[in-house]
Structure formats: structure tokens, C-alpha cells
Amino acid sequence: MIIKHNVQLKPYNSFRTKALAKLFCEPATLDELIEVIRTHPHEKKLILGGGFNLFFTKDFDGLVIKPAMEQVKTITDDEQQVEIEVGAGMEWDALVEHCVGRGYAGLENLSLIPSTVGACPVQNIGAYGAEVSEMITRVKAVNLKTGEVEIFSNEECQFGYRESLFKRHPHYAIATVTFRLNKSFAYQEKYADLNRELEGITNPTLTQVREAVIRTRIRKLPDYRLLPNAGSFFKNPLLSWKEKEELLKVLPNTPIYNAGVDLFKTSAAYLIEKAGYKGLRRGQVGTYEHHSLVLVNHGTEEGQEIIAFAQEIQQEVKKRFGITLEPEVQAY
Numbered sequence: 001m002i003i004k005h006n007v008q009l010k011p012y013n014s015f016r017t018k019a020l021a022k023l024f025c026e027p028a029t030l031d032e033l034i035e036v037i038r039t040h041p042h043e044k045k046l047i048l049g050g051g052f053n054l055f056f057t058k059d060f061d062g063l064v065i066k067p068a069m070e071q072v073k074t075i076t077d078d079e080q081q082v083e084i085e086v087g088a089g090m091e092w093d094a095l096v097e098h099c100v101g102r103g104y105a106g107l108e109n110l111s112l113i114p115s116t117v118g119a120c121p122v123q124n125i126g127a128y129g130a131e132v133s134e135m136i137t138r139v140k141a142v143n144l145k146t147g148e149v150e151i152f153s154n155e156e157c158q159f160g161y162r163e164s165l166f167k168r169h170p171h172y173a174i175a176t177v178t179f180r181l182n183k184s185f186a187y188q189e190k191y192a193d194l195n196r197e198l199e200g201i202t203n204p205t206l207t208q209v210r211e212a213v214i215r216t217r218i219r220k221l222p223d224y225r226l227l228p229n230a231g232s233f234f235k236n237p238l239l240s241w242k243e244k245e246e247l248l249k250v251l252p253n254t255p256i257y258n259a260g261v262d263l264f265k266t267s268a269a270y271l272i273e274k275a276g277y278k279g280l281r282r283g284q285v286g287t288y289e290h291h292s293l294v295l296v297n298h299g300t301e302e303g304q305e306i307i308a309f310a311q312e313i314q315q316e317v318k319k320r321f322g323i324t325l326e327p328e329v330q331a332y
């Protein structure tokens with residue numbers, strides 16, 4: 001495996017900010033991944049997927065590892081279900097297409113999310129009422145501190161809303177993810193936007209659901225190749241009952257969703273819009289005109305500009321509504 005020096009990371013993050021990586025490699029097998037970790041024990045390490053949920057603010061003085069394993073291996077297969085183990089480097093939507101094409105149900109609502117398979121457990125990707133943690137049975141990863149392979153069950157991954165063990169303790173390089181998928185499918189009405197898109201179709205097929213998700217996403221989200229961005233910049237805030245009541249006093253029409261016992265979720269996009277930031281532009285950075293939660297880059301290469309704009313939004317939302325917005329996107 002080739003280890004490159006001084007690699008420009010601008011093409012490797014969808015916000016297109018510039019930074020040099022001191023060292024950069026793309027292991028194509030589990031053995032190569034283990035080897036590069038064991039032979040570079042003292043280098044700072046970053047595991048990079050498609051760079052759709054991170055951007056750079058300065059050069060990376062260490063080793064960037066971009067897993068490139070792409071195999072799909074059937075582990076178990078019976079009349080009802082199939083279990084497949086997939087390499088971390090596979091493009092996420094290629095996997096969804098692969099599964100829908102074979103009639104394997106579970107991933108279709110997550111169509112078109114820009115991701116690699118290896119990154120999907122990190123923030124437990126979700127969309128249209130589904131989260132990938134519902135389908136994951138195992139994650140195989142290499143511990144960056146010891147160079148040992150470790151296997152995590154679904155429970156051990158400690159999944160939460162845009163959360164997991166791997167996000168809280170980023171010292172694992174995920175090599176494979178195993179999914180359990182169903183061979184039968186009945187559409188469940190979980191999400192209003194998707195229900196509307198499928199209106200008039202009785203018992204939609206997996207393919208029809210996938211196509212409806214793709215159409216909806218293309219309508220709502222900017223194409224990062226044309227307008228660089230990293231999707232939703234902030235998480236939707238989770239609130240206690242008291243916090244929810246306080247918020248409704250200042251902003252009575254705020255959408256509120258149940259998220260557990262004494263736990264409610266509100267819309268970060270709504271708060272940003274009400275703070276006056278929908279479609280607003282500050283220099284080369286702004287929010288998307290059709291979706292205030294998506295920060296977009298109109299031409300800067302400097303990650304710091306994005307940070308400054310994000311902080312301004314956080315301060316304004318805090319000042320007006322008392323809510324702390326937490327970034328979903330990671331800055332390096």
C-alpha cells in the first residue's frame with residue numbers, strides 16, 4: 001500500500017475547504033488497515049470516509065486513513081432474512097441500491113445519504129423515520145491504540161440520535177459493518193414528506209420507496225458538487241419538558257416531537273429560520289435558501305469562515321430562544 005505525503009484534502013471533504021495531510025493512505029484490505037495502524041503507532045490519526053460530515057480548518061499533522069475495502073459478503077441467508085457484511089469503503093447509496101435491487105428491505109429510507117459504509121454507524125445515519133442502527137448487527141473495527149481487531153454487537157455500539165460509541169470514542173477504524181435485512185416488505189407510514197410523495201400508490205414497493213426518497217432529497221437538499229456543504233450542520237435539539245415549555249413561551253408555533261420519557265425534539269431548521277438566517281449569506285458562507293439547517297460554501301477554501309458563521313448562528317439562536325445548537329458536522 002502506498003503512503004502519500006502532503007496530500008491536499010480539499011477534494012476529500014464536501015465543504016471543499018483546504019488542508020494538507022502529512023500522510024495519507026487507502027488500505028484496501030483488513031490486513032493493510034491493521035498494518036498501517038501498527039507501523040505508525042505515534043502518528044495522530046484521522047479515519048476519513050467520503051468527507052461528507054467534516055471539514056478542515058488547518059493542515060492535518062498526522063496520518064489520514066481512508067478505508068477502501070468494498071466487498072459485500074453474505075453471512076446468513078434464510079427465507080425471511082439475510083445478513084450481509086460490507087466493507088467500510090463502499091459508497092453507501094451503492095449498497096442501498098444493491099439491497100433494494102435484491103428485494104432486501106431496511107435501508108431504502110436511507111437512500112442517497114452521502115456516506116461510506118464505514119461511517120454509517122459513527123453518527124448512526126438516519127432519514128425519513130429510519131436509523132441505520134435498526135439494521136446493524138455487528139461492527140468490526142481496528143483499535144487505533146492497540147492495533148487489535150474488535151467486534152461490537154449492536155448493543156455495544158451504544159447507538160443514539162446521531163450518536164454512537166465510535167463518535168464518542170474516536171479511536172477505532174471501522175473495517176466492516178454487518179446488516180440484517182428482511183426479505184419481505186410492507187411500507188409503514190412513518191414520515192409525512194415521504195407519505196405525501198407516495199400518495200396514490202397502494203402498497204408501494206421497495207423500489208418505489210427508494211425512488212420517492214431520492215426525489216424528495218433532490219428537491220430539498222443542495223448538490224454538494226455544485227454548492228459545497230455537509231448536509232445538516234446542527235443536530236435537532238433534544239429538550240426536557242421544562243425546556244420545551246420555556247421555548248413555547250417565546251416561540252409558540254415551534255414544532256415539537258416526542259423523543260422518549262421527558263424528552264422532546266425540536267427543529268433546528270425552524271429555530272435558525274426564526275432567528276432570520278434562512279438563505280442569509282455572510283461573505284462566502286451562508287445557509288441554503290430552501291433549508292436553513294444546511295450551511296453552504298459559496299467559494300471559500302478557509303474552514304475558519306464556516307466556523308465563524310456557525311458560531312454566529314449558535315449565539316443568535318441562544319440569545320433569542322435560549323436553545324444551544326450542537327454541531328453535527330465535525331471540524332478538524
Ligand SMILES: Cc1cc2nc3c(=O)[nH]c(=O)nc-3n(C[C@H](O)[C@H](O)[C@H](O)COP(=O)(O)OP(=O)(O)OC[C@H]3O[C@@H](n4cnc5c(N)ncnc54)[C@H](O)[C@@H]3O)c2cc1C
Nearest residue numbers: 049050051052053114115116118119125126173174230231
Ligand atoms: C448533502 C448531504 C446530506 C446529508 N444527509 C444526511 C441525512 O439525511 N442523514 C444523516 O444522518 N446524515 C446526513 N448527512 C451527513 C453524512 O451523510 C453522514 O454523516 C455520513 O455518514 C458521512 O459519511 P462519510 O463517509 O462522508 O464520513 P466522513 O465525513 O468522512 O466522516 C465522518 C466521521 O466518521 C468518522 N469515520 C469515517 N469513516 C470511518 C471509519 N471507517 N471508521 C471509523 N470512523 C470513521 C470520521 O473520522 C468522522 O469522525 C448528509 C451530508 C450531506 C453532504
